Amino acid sequence: MSEIILQTHDLRKVYGKQAAVDGIELKVERGAIYGLIGKNGAGKTTTLKMIGGLTAPTSGSFTLFGKSGAELADVRGRVSSLIEDPGLFGNMTAYENLKAKCLCYGIKGDEYINNLLKLVGLADVGKKKAKHFSLGMRQRLGIALAMVGEPDLLVLDEPINGLDPEGIVEIRDMLTRVSKEKGITILISSHILEELSKVATHYGIMSKGRMVEQLTAEELSEKCSLRIEAVVDRPELASTVLDGLGITNYKVIDKETINIMEHLDDVAHINRELNAAGVLVSKIAVNNESLESFFLSRTAD
Amino acid sequence: MLNIIRMELYRMVRMKSFWVILIIVGIMNVISVSLNDAMMSNPEMQKAIESTKAKEDDPLSNIGMSVSIERDENGDYGFLETITSAVREMLCALFIGIFTVIFVTADFNTGYIKNYGGAVKHRWHMVFAKGTAVLVYTIMFFAVFILSSSLGVYVGGHKLIMDPAGKITEVLGVQCLLHIAFAWIIMSLCLIVRNNLISMIVSCCLSFHVFQALYILADKGLKKLGWENAEISNYTVSGRIMKYGLESSKILGSTLLIAAIFAVVSYILGSLWVTKKDLV
Numbered sequence: 001m002s003e004i005i006l007q008t009h010d011l012r013k014v015y016g017k018q019a020a021v022d023g024i025e026l027k028v029e030r031g032a033i034y035g036l037i038g039k040n041g042a043g044k045t046t047t048l049k050m051i052g053g054l055t056a057p058t059s060g061s062f063t064l065f066g067k068s069g070a071e072l073a074d075v076r077g078r079v080s081s082l083i084e085d086p087g088l089f090g091n092m093t094a095y096e097n098l099k100a101k102c103l104c105y106g107i108k109g110d111e112y113i114n115n116l117l118k119l120v121g122l123a124d125v126g127k128k129k130a131k132h133f134s135l136g137m138r139q140r141l142g143i144a145l146a147m148v149g150e151p152d153l154l155v156l157d158e159p160i161n162g163l164d165p166e167g168i169v170e171i172r173d174m175l176t177r178v179s180k181e182k183g184i185t186i187l188i189s190s191h192i193l194e195e196l197s198k199v200a201t202h203y204g205i206m207s208k209g210r211m212v213e214q215l216t217a218e219e220l221s222e223k224c225s226l227r228i229e230a231v232v233d234r235p236e237l238a239s240t241v242l243d244g245l246g247i248t249n250y251k252v253i254d255k256e257t258i259n260i261m262e263h264l265d266d267v268a269h270i271n272r273e274l275n276a277a278g279v280l281v282s283k284i285a286v287n288n289e290s291l292e293s294f295f296l297s298r299t300a301d
Numbered sequence: 302m303l304n305i306i307r308m309e310l311y312r313m314v315r316m317k318s319f320w321v322i323l324i325i326v327g328i329m330n331v332i333s334v335s336l337n338d339a340m341m342s343n344p345e346m347q348k349a350i351e352s353t354k355a356k357e358d359d360p361l362s363n364i365g366m367s368v369s370i371e372r373d374e375n376g377d378y379g380f381l382e383t384i385t386s387a388v389r390e391m392l393c394a395l396f397i398g399i400f401t402v403i404f405v406t407a408d409f410n411t412g413y414i415k416n417y418g419g420a421v422k423h424r425w426h427m428v429f430a431k432g433t434a435v436l437v438y439t440i441m442f443f444a445v446f447i448l449s450s451s452l453g454v455y456v457g458g459h460k461l462i463m464d465p466a467g468k469i470t471e472v473l474g475v476q477c478l479l480h481i482a483f484a485w486i487i488m489s490l491c492l493i494v495r496n497n498l499i500s501m502i503v504s505c506c507l508s509f510h511v512f513q514a515l516y517i518l519a520d521k522g523l524k525k526l527g528w529e530n531a532e533i534s535n536y537t538v539s540g541r542i543m544k545y546g547l548e549s550s551k552i553l554g555s556t557l558l559i560a561a562i563f564a565v566v567s568y569i570l571g572s573l574w575v576t577k578k579d580l581v
Contacts, residue, residue: 053419087412104308
């Protein structure tokens with residue numbers, strides 16, 4: 001199992017009487033792209049703010065790179081974040097905004113800054129002040145700022161907000177690349193599961209300040225893929241029949257449901273063979289749960 | 302921490318207001334000092350000065366700002382008299398306060414603080430870095446102010462009579478320290494209220510002696526409680542800025558103490574607040 005670099009323990013944040021985050025448990029493995037999904041107001045941003053060191057938890061704790069409590073100060077520099085809107089000095093250029101943060105991190109050299117600008121597609125903005133940037137350009141610069149110092153954990157809150165489709169693809173590719181090439185772990189939030197599903201390796205679904213479900217990309221894909229869903233009275237006997245038909249990619253979900261992930265065009269044939277073997281089939285159909293409906297079913301009020 | 306100081310200095314010199322305030326103050330100072338002669342010989346102006354002098358016993362007459370430089374019997378300008386006449390009227394404090402508010406609230410208002418605030422090992426480092434930048438600005442402001450005042454005397458066709466070096470060091474050193482303490486008070490206020498409008502109003506009120514009325518009320522209350530010689534403004538940074546001039550060596554120690562206490566307390570309060578409160 002990979003090293004766990006971030007783990008929260010009953011993390012809570014209360015504003016007045018309202019619990020924005022209500023005792024979440026979160027585990028992030030090194031090198032993962034962990035997607036935090038939830039509706040607006042689910043507590044994603046507050047969670048990220050706590051992990052990014054901008055807000056203190058009301059109660060609970062978290063471990064970062066094996067450190068917790070007062071020792072967290074030693075590893076804070078390994079975490080970088082882009083929370084909500086990118087924080088930029090409007091009267092400065094993209095280069096100058098990056099230079100300020102580089103100075104803060106003790107990083108010298110124009111080449112470093114120029115490479116970052118190239119990485120996020122802002123190499124050609126020249127002397128244009130940040131206040132004249134489009135929303136997408138601001139977002140790109142925010143991501144570049146978050147990349148300064150090559151953090152071990154990159155915390156990104158809705159980073160594709162405001163980007164055009166081309167920009168979304170570029171940022172998505174960039175995140176996948178830096179995660180693979182530089183081994184940066186990324187904790188990324190979004191309310192668009194479809195987009196997140198293209199980059200994330202792990203997911204955490206939040207609703208009303210709570211963690212509803214954590215799953216890997218494989219588990220999600222399994223839950224959302226096209227399949228034959230059969231409701232039968234004797235799943236063990238049904239398994240034997242499926243084996244006899246040469247079907248190997250199937251899964252017994254519970255004491256009456258079997259999901260078959262292959263031979264999707266042979267529903268009638270499978271149904272006949274099951275009946276012939278004495279298995280009572282009360283329902284058999286090709287189903288798939290879209291990412292959207294999967295997400296909605298988990299976050300329904 | 303040195304890195305954060307570098308960043309703060311970098312963003313300070315990149316701010317438009319940094320240059321605008323220095324340039325405006327420099328130019329206006331040259332003009333106003335060089336025209337002091339004409340202003341002093343204007344009968345209307347003389348009447349106003351006489352009237353102000355007549356009301357010197359009334360502490361509320363200090364509200365606002367009126368700068369006039371007195372010349373020696375030959376019509377020449379004493380160096381310290383030229384500089385301190387405006388400094389003691391809180392002209393420098395006004396501009397330093399304005400810049401401090403703009404500078405300190407900038408990274409909160411733009412949200413830039415989110416880019417590095419979470420990664421800083423100790424948040425008091427950020428406050429120290431801001432304080433250092435403001436200190437550098439105060440020193441630069443004084444340098445510009447001294448140079449432009451001196452230039453104004455020559456532009457007006459007069460001679461500048463230098464005071465003894467020791468006296469110059471003492472008076473300008475103390476005034477500079479008082480202004481740094483003033484800037485740190487404003488910095489802490491900005492960090493605590495995180496609202497540039499309120500901070501700017503308070504800063505300007507302090508510079509225009511508007512709080513003098515509050516001090517007088519407090520003095521009256523203290524006198525009723527039995528402290529006969531109560532004079533709150535005597536224990537404030539702004540009060541000492543107004544008071545400290547050529548003949549103030551007797552209060553050098555207490556003035557330095559007041560500047561140090563206000564600076565340290567402001568810094569500690571600002572640091573505690575920033576450490577305990579959310580950054581966004």
